[in-house]
Amino acid sequence: ETGVTQSPTHLIKTRGQQVTLRCSSQSGHNTVSWYQQALGQGPQFIFQYYREEENGRGNFPPRFSGLQFPNYSSELNVNALELDDSALYLCASSLAASGRYTGELFFGEGSRLTVL
Amino acid sequence: GIQVEQSPPDLILQEGANSTLRCNFSDSVNNLQWFHQNPWGQLINLFYIPSGTKQNGRLSATTVATERYSLLYISSSQTTDSGVYFCAGLNSGGSNYKLTFGKGTLLTVNP
Numbered sequence: 001e002t003g004v005t006q007s008p009t010h011l012i013k014t015r016g017q018q019v020t021l022r023c024s025s026q027s028g029h030n031t032v033s034w035y036q037q038a039l040g041q042g043p044q045f046i047f048q049y050y051r052e053e054e055n056g057r058g059n060f061p062p063r064f065s066g067l068q069f070p071n072y073s074s075e076l077n078v079n080a081l082e083l084d085d086s087a088l089y090l091c092a093s094s095l096a097a098s099g100r101y102t103g104e105l106f107f108g109e110g111s112r113l114t115v116l
Numbered sequence: 117g118i119q120v121e122q123s124p125p126d127l128i129l130q131e132g133a134n135s136t137l138r139c140n141f142s143d144s145v146n147n148l149q150w151f152h153q154n155p156w157g158q159l160i161n162l163f164y165i166p167s168g169t170k171q172n173g174r175l176s177a178t179t180v181a182t183e184r185y186s187l188l189y190i191s192s193s194q195t196t197d198s199g200v201y202f203c204a205g206l207n208s209g210g211s212n213y214k215l216t217f218g219k220g221t222l223l224t225v226n227p
Contacts (some may be wrong), residue, residue: 045216056213103164104164
């Protein structure tokens with residue numbers, strides 16, 4: 001059984017650029033969610049994808065967008081990067097029925113984004 | 117949304133000591149989980165414990181759902197236990213897709 005994998009692990013961008021982060025869900029899971037963790041804080045929910053559609057969204061602007069693919073992998077895209085977007089981005093996968101979790105979430109190692 | 121309060125925010129122990137970390141929720145939750153974040157940032161699942169008590173080696177957890185709190189016990193702590201511990205839960209009365217995290221407890225175990 002493969003766990004949640006994310007890429008890239010580290011990246012550096014400049015303000016105004018765009019970034020794409022990728023996540024492969026754990027085998028058998030059909031739901032992916034993304035979290036942003038600023039330094040010294042707990043992770044904050046960005047959005048969840050279920051059946052290739054956004055199923056819920058946190059308090060993040062529209063320049064944060066995502067995709068889920070038929071194999072349940074997912075992408076997080078952030079446009080017009082700002083300095084405050086510097087953070088650890090965590091992907092989590094789980095099993096859900098009708099968009100509602102049926103068990104625990106498992107997280108990947110994260111992608112650490114630095115915006116200069 | 118729900119609020120999650122963790123205590124203490126920081127904890128320093130000598131190797132071999134025991135500790136208790138607490139997590140309070142402002143509303144009823146399900147899908148309550150405890151995590152340990154390693155130095156590289158990965159959240160390691162410790163317990164999935166919506167209610168009751170579970171044990172895994174030197175770690176155990178208890179959730180009293182009716183009183184909206186959960187406890188994580190670490191016995192005979194080791195230096196490798198150092199790191200940040202998070203609890204997180206889903207609001208059982210709200211949309212069942214958003215885990216809300218506390219701010220974490222930073223545990224330092226000295227040799």
